[in-house]
Amino acid sequence: MGILTRLKSFLFPDSAPAVIGLYGPPNAGKTTLANCIATDWADVTVGEASGVPHETQRAQRAEGIEIDHEEGSVTVSVVDTPGVATEVDHAAFFDHGLDDEAAQARARGATRGIGESMRTLREEVGGVVYVLDATQDPRAQVNDMLLGIVENQGLPVVLVANKVDHADADAEAVADAFPRHDVVPVSGLTGENTDALYAALAKRFG
Numbered sequence: 001m002g003i004l005t006r007l008k009s010f011l012f013p014d015s016a017p018a019v020i021g022l023y024g025p026p027n028a029g030k031t032t033l034a035n036c037i038a039t040d041w042a043d044v045t046v047g048e049a050s051g052v053p054h055e056t057q058r059a060q061r062a063e064g065i066e067i068d069h070e071e072g073s074v075t076v077s078v079v080d081t082p083g084v085a086t087e088v089d090h091a092a093f094f095d096h097g098l099d100d101e102a103a104q105a106r107a108r109g110a111t112r113g114i115g116e117s118m119r120t121l122r123e124e125v126g127g128v129v130y131v132l133d134a135t136q137d138p139r140a141q142v143n144d145m146l147l148g149i150v151e152n153q154g155l156p157v158v159l160v161a162n163k164v165d166h167a168d169a170d171a172e173a174v175a176d177a178f179p180r181h182d183v184v185p186v187s188g189l190t191g192e193n194t195d196a197l198y199a200a201l202a203k204r205f206g
């Protein structure tokens with residue numbers, strides 16, 4: 001346990017660890033990044049990643065993640081949430097090889113999952129890691145909607161431009177789209193630049 005975390009639990013013995021939610025569009029790499037964080041600091045995993053969007057259909061948690069960085073220390077519970085979209089079209093899953101029945105079921109699960117993401121945002125989390133796939137256009141409607149809700153709730157945010165290992169990634173486009181936020185470019189898949197992410201998490205949520 002880091003010295004600051006120890007000091008905090010000594011001074012505030014009843015204080016619960018912060019609950020930090022990973023939010024963002026489907027396929028942004030939230031589960032991969034949650035697994036990266038949880039593996040690095042607690043040697044556990046959170047859930048299954050997949051190239052098929054709307055893989056995560058329930059919020060999944062890793063408790064007691066102690067991030068101990070020279071910029072600061074913080075103990076958090078990480079909640080990996082279902083991807084949020086402004087619409088779910090079952091036909092989009094045909095391109096991923098799903099038949100009609102499987103596509104309909106996945107679309108229903110995805111819609112329930114979006115509801116669960118919004119519930120955790122409203123009721124559970126004290127801070128947000130907003131994850132964007134830096135290979136995609138950051139100005140998608142869902143990002144303005146979801147970040148707007150997060151900001152209205154006054155929650156602290158770390159904005160992540162994920163997948164920077166990918167040749168098509170453009171972290172600057174993400175930074176340009178959200179000038180109000182400091183953007184941390186990372187790859188949850190390869191671990192590239194996660195040191196800067198841990199510094200940001202410790203500073204923002206510590």
Ligand SMILES: Nc1nc2c(ncn2[C@@H]2O[C@H](COP(=O)(O)OP(=O)(O)OP(=O)(O)O)[C@@H](O)[C@H]2O)c(=O)[nH]1
Nearest residue numbers: 027028029030031032049050054055056083188189
């Ligand atoms: N190149 C690259 N691919 C990544 C990275 N992170 C995730 N991926 C890939 O992107 C796809 C989606 O990853 P997930 O972690 O399942 O994404 P998610 O945001 O949890 O998706 P939903 O649960 O559907 O909302 C998978 O094929 C991952 O392997 C990354 O940092 N770099």
Ligand SMILES: [Mg+2]
Nearest residue numbers: 030031055056
């Ligand atoms: Mg997921």
